[in-house]
Amino acid sequence: MSDAREALEIELLTEGIFRHYGVDFRHYAFASLRRRVWNSVHAEKLVTVTQLLDRVLHDTDAMERLLLQLSVNVTSMFRDPSFYRAFRDKVVPLLRSYPFIRIWHAGCSTGEEVYSMAILLEEEGLYERSRLYATDMNEAVLAQARKGIFAMNVMPEYAKNYALAGCKAQLSDYYLARYDFALFRQSLRRNVVFAHHNLVTDGSFNEFNVILCRNVMIYFDRELQGNVHRLFHASLRRFGVLALGRKESLRGTAHEHDYAELDAVEKIFRRSA
């Protein structure tokens, strides 16, 4: 019984943005997209979604603001420490047998997840032979990720996560404190490539041993999720590892049976076919 006019206006908005700017939100999950669209309508001091379409079609600055509003970039270092523990226990032993390790962080946002992985690999002695490809559709978050500078006031929380993740040293060994900021060591970035990639419109660009796509596809509808799973399956080596967010699953996708569960709770899968 959803409001049919509201649904129509949101459809026209995403269609208009796609046709004019080529950015495709047409298959994002409706409920959370709707929330963010209304946040934009209010932030622009407008009343209807159709007014927002009018504005973004005629004002590229407004379009920039809308892009920022529509993407959810919330992330943190060692988010879900138990995931990193499981990765260390179940994935790291598999990676040891590879001479060269390619990892794709799809939807890396501001990079906290990538730096966390770099630290984990460093501590496991695997970083030297690893290459991390960190991609996002949003240039603004990538620019921040490349800097590796995070707010000092979140470091206590990250340090707690780091310890819970079973890491071996002190998080503060990896950064310099400068006033309100933590500058992460340049060397953590030596094997990281940050690049623009849109999961909706861009294709496969390499073959990976590990793909992490956590808390990105929750914003997609099922059809788009299916497409992205096809992309991941095609980009993952046989016996490669796929890690999803802790409340996501492969259920109902065409590739459900092409993976075995490595960790059912942490949503770590291994490609079997």
Add this chain to the structure above:
Amino acid sequence: MERVLVVVGASLGGFDAIATLLSTLSAGFPWPLAIVQHRSAEDVADTLPVMLQRRCALPVHEAEDKDPIVNGHVYVAPPDYHLLIDGGVFALSTEARVSLARPSIDVLFDSAAAAFGSSLVAVVLTGASSDGAFGAQRVKAAGGTLLVQDPATAESRVMPLAAIGAAAVDQIVPIGAMGEYLNRLAATRR
């Protein structure tokens, strides 16, 4: 048959209130329930659904992304995610906290009101927050039914009072009678 959804929001003191509500629902309760209980991000060990299951005849789950909403099942929002209703399935989001909360009751109620309109029953329980007040307005604006725990029976009356102040409540119900009230509502709307 009308497809109805019950959404429930609770904060401080919520565990006992939710357990009481669930334990007094009849075993054949026909509607699905989606519950937001404010909880800490670290609470990841599935404890809330497991503890509630002990008090409830209906199957209790922690909702996952795109889970279908099945009649007679109880779904709890996972910690550190907003829970939304997206047509006939659940959706999750890691968007910023709303009223300091993730999951937020307002986010669940607002999305449920958009998806279920007059076929939504929303229940505001105990809490020391004003989360749920905006959601209660959205529920009423969409023609849904709004029930609020009688503040006199709430461990913290702030949240029930905020909802009562924000929207035209259909019924104020003591917590001990809330399950029975829903049983009767379901029986009359079959």
